[in-house]
């Protein structure tokens with residue numbers, strides 16, 4: 001019964017490639033945004049002022065306690081509603097890609113903020129003290145002394161999180177965004193060769209994530225030596 | 228006007244009082260050694276001087292500037308007070324040269340060349356010029372502490388604070404650091420030094436401050452301190468550290 005026709009993959013290579021580009025684009029934006037805003041969130045959580053740290057902690061805990069897929073849904077259906085409420089106009093205000101990007105950045109920044117917070121806390125307090133003693137201000141002390149060391153310590157965990165993020169990009173199928181998995185599904189439905197296409201998707205994901213995990217391990221070994 | 232002046236400084240962690248009405252002063256060119264048992268508040272006191280530890284009561288003046296005043300530009304004030312820590316606190320991700328130039332460039336606004344020239348001159352002075360391209364982790368503890376002293380000096384400080392600069396060092400490295408400090412003292416640097424190295428105190432200190440339970444119990448000249456220590460607590464402390 002099982003007769004594979006791998007030719008469909010070649011036939012739909014362009015659609016698949018476009019899907020992969022969408023996935024990679026979403027991944028790259030979410031990663032950069034997540035690390036950037038995650039760092040700001042971590043700094044906010046560690047700030048000595050409750051007015052700053054409590055809302056930041058609230059946001060992080062809220063995001064972390066809802067399923068990722070729900071956040072994506074929310075932004076897709078809620079954002080247009082909110083936008084139309086404020087502008088008085090009807091219709092879809094943001095497309096699936098934009099709403100997915102917003103959802104991914106928010107969720108990833110919550111996850112990355114926890115990683116960055118742990119990284120900052122791993123730096124002995126004497127380091128910022130020495131920076132301040134030289135006359136550096138808060139931002140200089142963070143930017144020159146604390147964060148570079150913290151990021152170095154965090155690199156393996158951050159890469160591991162990036163691998164998870166890349167896998168999570170496939171969740172955007174719920175908002176009908178044509179990512180790599182979405183493109184494969186579509187091709188599968190059109191040709192009835194869904195098994196081949198899903199196997200192909202799985203293999204590609206496996207290879208990419210395996211290579212990344214391997215890189216993390218090597219990096220960890222190198223950082224351990226450089227200590 | 229004294230270079231450093233503490234007036235009735237008190238500090239609490241919750242209900243626990245770390246500093247209890249501390250008053251003392253360090254004149255220009257004076258070397259004051261601060262000693263006392265562990266947990267007596269020496270580090271807290273010396274860190275209060277450059278605003279690294281906030282305090283709730285009293286006043287600290289450095290060169291006439293109030294440290295506790297919210298209007299005081301602390302980074303600017305700290306830029307001219309050198310501080311040397313027990314654990315060196317060189318920046319491990321930067322080369323020795325970069326450690327020496329960071330503050331000069333970022334805080335004093337010196338050019339990279341100027342900062343490097345100054346930093347390397349001081350590195351040479353502490354006998355470590357050949358290590359300029361290494362990283363802190365590649366140096367011994369004594370060498371790291373000498374670099375830390377050079378780093379503080381590169382900012383042209385008006386006073387230097389030392390918090391147990393030799394207590395994390397192996398015995399054979401203590402002297403190489405003390406030698407640098409003695410030389411500095413003899414050149415007339417204003418110094419406030421938390422240390423248990425009584426040999427150093429005898430050699431260069433003008434005054435000795437003895438702390439216990441957050442209080443300044445003794446504040447007298449070196450000769451008075453080593454001659455006829457008045458408080459029993461100071462005597463017990465001295466006999467303990469001199470006999471181990």
Ligand SMILES: Nc1ncnc2c1ncn2[C@@H]1O[C@H](COP(=O)(O)OP(=O)(O)OP(=O)(O)O)[C@@H](O)[C@H]1O
Nearest residue numbers: 240243245263264265266267268269270271272391
């Ligand atoms: N962040 C803090 N919270 C609460 N208590 C603290 C804190 N930091 C220091 N202490 C307490 O304050 C007291 C004074 O500490 P400090 O470090 O100034 O002592 P020290 O004289 O420098 O001791 P040592 O010789 O061990 O360095 C100690 O009892 C310490 O436990």
Ligand SMILES: [Mg+2]
Nearest residue numbers: 269270271391
């Ligand atoms: Mg101490």
